[in-house]
Amino acid sequence: MSDTGHPHRIQLIRQGMVKHVAPHHWEELTPLLQEQRTYPSNTVISTRGSTLDHSLLLLDGIVARSIPRPDNERSTFVALQFRGDFVDLHAFPLKQLDHDVVAVTPSTVAVVQHDALKKVLDGNIEMSRTLWSLTLVDASIHRHWAMRNSAMRGFARVANFFSEIDARLCAATETYQDSYTIGITQTDIADATGMTPVHVNRVLKDLREDGCCSISNGHLQIIDRDRLHMRGDFDPAYLYLPGSEAPL
Amino acid sequence: MSDTGHPHRIQLIRQGMVKHVAPHHWEELTPLLQEQRTYPSNTVISTRGSTLDHSLLLLDGIVARSIPRPDNERSTFVALQFRGDFVDLHAFPLKQLDHDVVAVTPSTVAVVQHDALKKVLDGNIEMSRTLWSLTLVDASIHRHWAMRNSAMRGFARVANFFSEIDARLCAATETYQDSYTIGITQTDIADATGMTPVHVNRVLKDLREDGCCSISNGHLQIIDRDRLHMRGDFDPAYLYLPGSEAPL
DNA sequence: CGTATGCTTGAATCACGTCAACTGATGTGG
């Protein structure tokens, strides 16, 4: 299930959301990352209801926060995490987990033990507040997801969803790309957008024919970024991306 | 727009979510509440994009966090706040506001200036973490709203929504009631559940005829709480209510 | 090989949205 690697082999990237952590704080943080784990796709990393004594820094892959549906046949994704994201950092103050954490694609994480983190943060109000901010950005994204899945129709909804993935992956890799190998299935997209896989399939076809983007074999290609943003009414402000005008 | 009251007239209730704040911390916090404001229903308290130097403690009324829709004709509610909730506490670390804050019903708030709060929190890691937790409970509720509006059908969705209101108002007033005067309109419910006002009206009729609850003139009556919870697949764990088994 | 998983498409159905008309309550100004 999980593959433990040697401490010295951890590749510590300061890209994506963790870039909000100032360099001199980052130096205090990295020694805490002593364990590395790898999960194959479609595996549960943490289950809801459980108590966590650690959080994860996502090094590679895509991880979803997932809430099982009442019927228990499928589940709903309420958030996606990309490389450079702190996964379950909110479990540090809250301990109890209210949702599942699932590796959507093969994923690699670094483990941060809460007691070690506590020792560092207890003496460092400033960094403490930065990490607080990181969890609040998650909250901002949650709000956007609630809005998107409540107020937008299928076509615009998926367009907005891909715009977000594009923007976040761009921030995570620090290069603008026209195509990404993300390896998520249409069923995953359905879980994230609150639609059926069948309808997702049809919307994807519409997006392709409209010249926005195309996705096949887990390979997302942005054909016309401006058009995609327009169709999805996309405004990345809610992402608080590092480097954008809105500071943390 | 806002009515400023005298400092000594503020009625400080330690009910609802602020009950998570320990009594000895509460004593440090209350001196910060020096100003009281009252807003009539349907008024904007803070607009998105603006920078906040204060947060609000909701003393009475119902306040919504609202994101304008692309068409700009209506807006979507992504959260509701009740008495005892910290409104916009997340603006303390984040400063920038990504959504509007609107008084849904006539509301009274107490103002907490961020610089005063900072002085208290800088020397108090423990309370700092409690307030961090409070914002994370908001995030948990956001996740639930995303799930609810993505995965549940109209009938169950509204049932779940009312179950939440019931549970939170109960926690806010510390008495189990069969009816509440909440004063929200069917259009408000529509904005919160991602439905049209017309369809909300029909669902409310179904809920009434099913013997769950009835709402008229902003007056919510719980007819059969167990039935309501069943219909809405309601499990209050995500609310982290004070006094429940899941501690902060 | 056979079986599982993901993608694609069609046809039928349904939940929900849209448009519109009507009611009742409240409020305002002449």
Place this chain on the structure above:
DNA sequence: CCACATCAGTTGACGTGATTCAAGCATACG
């Protein structure tokens, strides 16, 4: 006081976006 406007709620008729059920087709895998 009445005429008029406004807003919340209610209901009907109709249209459509989305789900459901189903079949077919790939590719991957033990």
